[in-house]
Amino acid sequence: MTPIVGRKATGLVAATFTPLTPEGEINLSEIRPYVDYLLEQQGVKSIFVNGTTGEGMSLTVEERKLLAVEWLIQNVARHAAEIGADGISVISPSFFKPATAEALRMFLQEVAAAAPAMPFYYYHIPAVTGVNLRSRDVLEGIANQIPSFQGLKFSGSDLMDFGQCVNYSPSHWSLLYGIDEQLLGALAMGANGAVGSTYNYLGSSVNRLMSAFDKGDLPKARTIQFQVQDILCYAINLGFDLAVNKQLMSEVSGLALGPPRLPLLPCPHPKALSIAQRLQQILGEQ
Numbered sequence: 001m002t003p004i005v006g007r008k009a010t011g012l013v014a015a016t017f018t019p020l021t022p023e024g025e026i027n028l029s030e031i032r033p034y035v036d037y038l039l040e041q042q043g044v045k046s047i048f049v050n051g052t053t054g055e056g057m058s059l060t061v062e063e064r065k066l067l068a069v070e071w072l073i074q075n076v077a078r079h080a081a082e083i084g085a086d087g088i089s090v091i092s093p094s095f096f097k098p099a100t101a102e103a104l105r106m107f108l109q110e111v112a113a114a115a116p117a118m119p120f121y122y123y124h125i126p127a128v129t130g131v132n133l134r135s136r137d138v139l140e141g142i143a144n145q146i147p148s149f150q151g152l153k154f155s156g157s158d159l160m161d162f163g164q165c166v167n168y169s170p171s172h173w174s175l176l177y178g179i180d181e182q183l184l185g186a187l188a189m190g191a192n193g194a195v196g197s198t199y200n201y202l203g204s205s206v207n208r209l210m211s212a213f214d215k216g217d218l219p220k221a222r223t224i225q226f227q228v229q230d231i232l233c234y235a236i237n238l239g240f241d242l243a244v245n246k247q248l249m250s251e252v253s254g255l256a257l258g259p260p261r262l263p264l265l266p267c268p269h270p271k272a273l274s275i276a277q278r279l280q281q282i283l284g285e286q
């Protein structure tokens with residue numbers, strides 16, 4: 001089988017929130033303005049949909065399909081891109097957890113085989129799945145088992161494991177980092193780009209962080225990373241979860257993203273407003 005080499009993902013990728021109506025139904029009409037906002041206000045050109053931030057696990061398969069198509073249509077319309085999705089990514093099963101990296105790799109192989117033409121990324125997010133197998137071990141020999149394998153979305157804090165993945169990877173793979181608070185550490189380790197929830201509203205700042213890093217201006221990159229951390233520390237002190245994050249995005253962008261789905265509880269308006277104000281203040285200080 002010929003390996004499928006997709007467009008190598010680089011730069012910033014926003015993990016999008018799923019717009020819902022006040023009644024909790026998916027709200028496809030908010031997607032076009034959302035894409036406009038990311039492009040025009042944040043300079044973010046790539047999106048990761050139906051993931052953690054998009055409450056993918058709380059959506060039906062039918063809803064996920066409708067959303068994926070709408071995100072694609074709106075995104076492709078903006079970019080005049082000739083292709084649709086650049087790839088799919090798959091997390092570990094988390095109810096029955098794989099006992100070994102090999103078991104997980106075999107699972108990923110079966111899923112990837114269902115869409116063999118689609119560039120495939122393993123999505124490591126141990127804090128959510130509870131699966132702490134080292135990604136480096138999952139990658140061992142994976143190109144032989146998954147010809148469409150294209151890289152890793154690594155949302156773990158173990159930078160040694162991440163570094164070992166970078167060191168193992170052929171140059172056409174893409175290694176994307178997913179803990180926004182410490183992206184700079186992962187860039188130093190060799191990340192090709194980043195996928196995260198905060199790039200919905202901090203994209204333009206973090207784009208500057210990445211270009212400062214590319215130019216070797218570490219003091220500047222660090223200043224921006226510390227701003228991101230200061231914003232998130234403020235939010236964490238108030239109690240920060242995905243519902244708060246979603247409401248914060250509505251607050252900052254003016255988009256009507258609606259409530260989260262259970263078991264997440266809606267975020268009280270004043271809380272998101274307070275974080276949004278602190279965010280403006282911190283970014284204004286630069």
Ligand SMILES: CC(=O)N[C@H](C=O)[C@@H](O)[C@H](O)[C@H](O)CO
Pocket residue numbers: 015052053125127128155178179180181195196197198232
């Ligand atoms: C658990 C989770 O949702 N992680 C996201 C990406 O994987 C991150 O983008 C975080 O939301 C972000 O780093 C803020 O903590």
Ligand SMILES: CC(=O)C(=O)O
Pocket residue numbers: 015016048050051052053054155178195196197
């Ligand atoms: C943040 C991220 O990558 C996700 O929402 O899945």
